Amino acid sequence: MEIRPASNFDDVRTMVGPKKPDANVCWCLSYRIPSKQHLALRGPERGEFVRGLCKQEPAPGVLAYDGDDVVGWAAIAPRADTTFARNGKIPHIDDLPVWSLWCVRVRPGFRKHGIVAPLIAGAVDFARDHGAPAVEAYPVDNGNERVNLTLAYAGTRKMFEKAGFEKAADTTAVLDGFPRIIMRRSL
Template identity: 45%
Template structure:
């Protein structure tokens, strides 16, 4: 298997869409909920959500990375400077641990048919490497720590074990919950 991970720039948008919204349903997730205020998302009309995400891909820091296995897009990781992620900058539930200008991972998706093949580990490793190459001093994630099996409807937030596997450590907790499970603050320091 040959692995590659690339930022979601405009020329890679279709690959991103193939992972998160293969059938291009307008009301399906376009991974905007953390990057745009809810009122702004609600005001978007048919086709506008996709266009809003396309515009985010034109920024200096695209909204994440796509992982490929043998040139097929198989995973999406939303990662970027915390200061550029609207929901986190306004959140009273997921507050900064300190003043370090971290990058944050807020969503992880593996394309159906590609799960349980090592995609997540490879994608997270490459996403952290990408952040490091962009000058990030550390990367944070806000996963849940479920007892037993995880509710797959919340799988996008990730689990503690998933992040520990690639070198993240628990540095705190949040006041946010996902499916009645507390969310952690996990960090991997890069510098």
């Protein structure tokens, strides 16, 4: 498993883009940009916006590769550059300039092959390499209940605990009926 910065637009499109170019899928933008801008971008404009992000430094996240196949995606950025900076349901714990890790996705056909752990570790390393003092994630606290795959992008408490994160705070946010919590890993 190799983890690389998400600077290859075609591979990012494989992981988070739509099957039909004119579809209004997330492209992992819903927490990255203000809601008004997110809703204004339509169809192919969404992909072009992400293409621009892939050319920036730092890249908009990391990708996992199994040989030549892109198999995983993790969105990570400084919290101050995301909508989590202003999210009233997910509070700030302190003034530390943390990075937010809000989306972890594994391609169908590659799930349950041990990709999540190196993908999260790679995202943490990416943030560390860019000066992050800590990384926060906002997974669901689902106990042992099954999470709907459509909404599994946030991850689970157990997944982040295995990656060395600790619960830092509760939130008032809910996803798929499960409370979201703040998990943090100091770097």
